Amino acid sequence: EPEVTQTPSHQVTQMGQEVILRCVPISNHLYFYWYRQILGQKVEFLVSFYNNEISEKSEIFDDQFSVERPDGSNFTLKIRSTKLEDSAMYFCASSEFTGGISYEQYFGPGTRLTVT
Amino acid sequence: SQKIEQNSEALNIQEGKTATLTCNYTNYSPAYLQWYRQDPGRGPVFLLLIRENEKEKRKERLKVTFDTTLKQSLFHITASQPADSxxxxxxxxxxxxxxxxxxxxxxxxxxxxxP
Structure with missing residues (x-):
């Protein structure tokens, strides 16, 4: 069964450093998402991406965040200058997209980001 | 303000019984409502999606209801198993x-x- 993959599974970085989290969405999906989940908290939407541009973004997704689809398979989240409060599990998800109708999302296993 | 409320206390039931979970919301006009399962340290797994004009949806042992007047969705698992934890x-x-x-x-x- 096709699945979303994410690398690395765990990333440790120092405050102020840049990190890039990588995702490979399901191949025939067109809509991509990033979420974060701080330990013990709810899953929070960061950004959605369709047709090579950001479709929606939340208040959390400020100027230190960026997303990119550098090739036909990868989807990346970059955090430019990490802060302690960026420590969380980051999930990538993908879904089919047909005419504006919301479809179920398939989540990856997550990358645990620890900022020290 | 907008809120989505799910019971914060764990629901403990015996195997074979029906589990019923509640989702209440305020100040939203959702077009869709989805239910996911999440195991510790893992990503959410999609279970069911119900649209605002649907009252009920079923999939195997799962049933979801959606009442936009009450602003509530109920999620039922019948014949529950320890693996549903x-x-x-x-x-x-x-x-x-x-x-x-x-x-x-x-x-x-x-x-x-x-068990």
């Missing part, structure tokens, strides 16, 4: 300024099924 998340898809949908998740309810 997990956290169950409800997510409301609401129309965003860019023209597409943004999902907002509840904090989830932990279900523990005892």
């Amino acid at each position: 997990a956290t169950y998340l409800c997510a409301l898809d609401h129309h965003a300024s860019g023209g597409s949908y943004i999902p907002t998740f509840g904090r989830g309810t932990s279900l523990i099924v005892h």
